[in-house]
Amino acid sequence: MVNPSRTAVVGDHEAREFPMSIANFEIIKRIAMEWTGISLSDHKRNMIYGRLSRRLRALGLSDFNQYCNLLEASPAAEKTEFINSITTNLTAFFREIHHFEYLARTVIPNLMRANAASRKIRIWSAGCSTGEEPYSIAMVFKSFSALKGWDVKILATDLDSNVVAKGAGAVYPIDRAEGVPDKYRQFFKRDKTSNNVQIKDSVRELIRFRQLNLLHEWPMRGSFDIIFCRNVVIYFDLPTQKKLFNRYADMLVDNGHLFIGHSENLYKVTDRFNSMGRTIYQKAY
Ligand SMILES: C[S@@+](CC[C@H](N)C(=O)[O-])C[C@H]1O[C@@H](n2cnc3c(N)ncnc32)[C@H](O)[C@@H]1O
CATH class of the missing domain: 1.10.155.10 (Chemotaxis receptor methyltransferase CheR, N-terminal domain)
Structure with missing residues (x-):
């Protein structure tokens, strides 16, 4: 009391x-x-x-x-x-564009070679807010025609149940899509009766939205090839960050990639990742 x-x-x-x-x-x-x-x-x-x-x-x-x-x-x-x-839910489509360029230029081509036998790729957007981040990831994957027939799935989770529901709804005011690079605009459709855009089903079907507290048990089985956890841990203290990044390393495949936010870094947090530059990391062990 x-x-x-x-x-x-x-x-x-x-x-x-x-x-x-x-x-x-x-x-x-x-x-x-x-x-x-x-x-x-x-x-x-x-x-x-x-x-x-x-x-x-x-x-x-x-x-x-x-x-x-x-x-x-x-x-x-x-x-x-x-x-x-x-919770602070600030986000945007293709926020920190260099991450999506690296994904398209380096990570996806490497995964297409490494996972050629299973033809399966798993991605986690942890702290996905209203969904702009996982949809941006999905659009990059969708733009690879050579991935047709592959089993690509993105898990999108957030603690805040309101933002998870918004993400799953896949409808955004038209101005949210203004900064989207030209090649990805094809994945939005204009709603003629409102000032909204909707994400096309071909992109939506790659993603599952779930409410999840990163501090709790994680129900997922199996590993991820890529984890995005951007602009989430800035709000956590050091012991919480250490625990979380250790758990991410456990959840990633060997050489799996981790993308973190522009003001975050892993220095003195964990040595389980090698820096690839510009807040992109690869699992070391
Ligand atoms: C600033 S947003 C970042 C969104 C997106 N990752 C980006 O960079 O654009 C931070 C998100 O982390 C979520 N978050 C904060 N604490 C969390 C926790 N303990 N578990 C899961 N998500 C959490 C918030 O609800 C919020 O949506």
Whole structure:
């Protein structure tokens, strides 16, 4: 339970709709870490206040003491909404384009030689957000006509159930597709009755979307040739990152590739990967 006598207030509380004490924020930080691995620093206070205020309004609560009591007393009731509120889901089609160029130029041709007998390729987009990343990967694979008849599957997972549902829906406002390179525009179809585009079925059928917390057990059997985990671990502390990359190495085939985000690196995190440059790694052992 929150001790109401600790009433120090975060930020410019005079202007604020809901009082949020330092003790409240500490509870939110602890629960965020426990449920998601996301490490909230103090400079995220205002952002978290803004995101969770919507929840207080929706629940008809008057302050963060009540909200923290709810999180602690009935975690199951609020867990999904809390998690969906605190995740940062920024993404884009062909974000960090050099990854997709490397995939097309180097990784796919190598896999076509290495996996010629099985004709099977497995990819995981871990922390896929609303699906732009796994669809971009799928479009690159689809543009290889020599892969026709191959068994190519992409698993797309995220902790946030809202973004997973959006990804599975495969519909995006037309401006989201504006930066897509010309050769991949053929995989979008324009919805004539709205300002949306839809991803074509030939691309969609490569992907399975699932809700998955990277900190929990992983139900997948079998290995992956490629893992994309980009712009996810920036929110995790070092011990969580170490554990996660070790598990990725276990899940990858020998020489499998790992793509991470532009502001992330594996230095002092794990030695199980060799750097190929520009946040692309290959499993070492
Ligand atoms: C900034 S987005 C990155 C999306 C995409 N990978 C990209 O680079 O464009 C980070 C995603 O990581 C997800 N995430 C955060 N913590 C997670 C966890 N513990 N398990 C699974 N996904 C998580 C968030 O929900 C969010 O959608």
